[in-house]
Amino acid sequence: MDAYLSPWTDVAAAFARSHGLAILPFGACEQHGPHLPLGTDTITAQAVAAALADRLDATLLPPINYGDTWNNAGYPGTLSLSSATVTAIAVDLGEALAASGAGGLVIVNGDWGNRNPLYTATRSLIASGFPTITLDYPGMDAAIAEVRTSRAAAPGLAHAEEVETSLMLELAPDAVLMERAVSCYPEFPSDFGTAPMQLxxxxxxxxxxxxxxxxxxxxxAILEATVTASLAVLEDFIGGILRERNGAPHRPHESENAG
Ligand SMILES: [Zn+2]
Incomplete structure (x- = not known):
């Protein structure tokens, strides 16, 4: 169910049944070269989140269109949030979901810069007792290795090149301006990937x-593999929520006659 297009009564009912999961795509407003849109990361996260919501019968939340993109801030149009803001958005929404009766939160992260702040938010929500997990596209690297024919600019780096352009050709072909596409293989310093740097x-x-x-x-192919791997990662997370909601058989001493 798409929460943005649904009345609250339907969302409340969805939160109350089964695992009651909410799925939040966390994107970014970030440059992706002269041929891809600023929303590339959000569009990708939204697609993965929508597929998961569909397969899990979970509630799809409206996406966060901004993220921590400090490393791309030198390109006008990139509008970055601070790490603290990303963490605060995720924690605030997790607390609101808990208060709404949701069974848990799955964050689908679409931007590398969000990883640390969302990790902090996830830890905070778990500590407060609300089941939360953040997915950084499990399975995607392996799927990329299967289909990629061009060389990566740096190990693990996929930005506005063959991979992200392929994702957008699948998800938003009208927003891909292939006639403007250029190739770039920069010389990176030896500490690239280990130190914060602006690209x-x-x-x-x-x-x-x-x-x-x-x-x-x-x-x-990359999207399908990512969704499949995400479902596998979520198996135990969802199992834990269902056990908790169905009367936690792992705590047998808490019978109705106790106390
Ligand atoms: Zn991207």
């Missing part, structure tokens, strides 16, 4: 790699 120093276009080999089919 505009290395690529004037904002592309890292080569988008030329992108296809919608590659994008579809």
């Amino acid at each position: 505009h120093r290395f690529s004037p276009s904002g592309v890292f790699g080569d988008p030329a080999d992108a296809t919608a089919g590659k994008g579809r």
